[in-house]
Amino acid sequence: MVQTISLHRLLQEAVATPYRNLVTRATGAAVRGRIEASLAAGVGHTTLLDFSGVECLDMSCADEIVAKLLLAAANGDRVLVLAGVREEQREALEHVLAHHRLAVAACFRGLEAPDVLGWISGDARLVFADLRVGGPADLLTLADRLSWSVERAAVALDELTQHRIARRAAGVFHPVTLP
């Protein structure tokens, strides 16, 4: 089950202004507090952070919201996914995720194919794209589809599962659920 959280709505609740910018560490902390309250009350295993309606995103807010939620999620079994991200927000997200060696799957506005942001290898990105297009697969099938060695595919899959961008069920790897 996927729980969707609108950052724009939480931003307006947090700062009580009509602005659409996720800026300042204080704002990020306030928005994150509201997200954590929603997560505590929710039942979903996957949480979709929806950036629709948000314009500017600065480093401080990206760190307070996305990085800190991902760091907290690493201690549980919750999966975090970003949606409605603008291309202009990529830089702040990539920067803070790389800083913490984190990665997350994200859907960008106007783009069909989801992307992976943050501290992740090129091989892992290719595997994620293959799982999305070709569907879930076990290690041997995936290595065959990509014409890679099994070892190479295993390393990339391990990276994706560690970041919870893919999960393994009965030997088959599934990409994270995206809208």
Place this chain on the structure above:
Amino acid sequence: MTRVVEVPAHFDDRSFDQFAAHFGAWPPEERVLIDARGTQWASPYGLVGLLTTGQALAEARRERPLLTVPASDDVKRYWTRIGFFAHAADLFEVHGKVPKAGHTGPSDSLLDVTPIRASEDIHEIVGKIQENAARILTSELGIEAKATMGFAMALSESCQNIVEHAGTSGWVAVQTYTFRRRLGRRVVVIAVSDAGVGFRRSLESTQARRFGDRWGDASALEAALIQNVSRFRDPGRGQGLAGIKRYLSRWQGKISIRSGTARLSIVPAWDEDVPLVDHLPFFPGAQVQVTIPAQHAES
């Protein structure tokens, strides 16, 4: 006794040291007279620095300083348009005729002189700048439209240093002008200044031991700007200046931070500034200037 502090004729980040040298030991014991009569031009850095002077003297519980306004009508009109005199009236005993705000025409600045006291002010500033920034960055500076958001991010992070570290309020202004002397191109300049504790005191408890005998204003700036160190233990801190540097590297921009007695800059190829200047005349707080040049020469 009154200490006369002359504002340089061309008042910017370079001549600011000449201005600061007039104060001697800080805070000066005597009443201060800021004499701007001979000033022919002031950058946003100069103007927010002047307001910081008034604020720092007030916070040091010194007598309200005097300010004599520029003799030039053009300069007075510009200082009024950009909102300088509206704030100066709260900090200085202003001497000389100041044009009324509505009689000087609309401001052509990207962001007039604006106080920063809290996080909400930064929301206001980023909201305002986005209305004009896209048009000016693309048409005047040749920077692609999608970089506008990076500019707003750089502005937000520059201002947050005040809210997070200064321990007092500060000022920001953003202006475009032609940088004839050093570049011969249009530039957009973000100037941020506060009268707070400065980088050395902000970082002292966590960094002084690491630097040992080298510890001072210059090494504190090095820790913050080069090593992305923050006084907070939170490992996510210190990314703001790193993000600004990354944005500026793409657009051949410059960042310069003056704090206490030192100034540290990331100097692009077009500028002849030295990266580090130490043993400057003391000035309270921190002054930040971010400069982004047009990507093409003026025709």
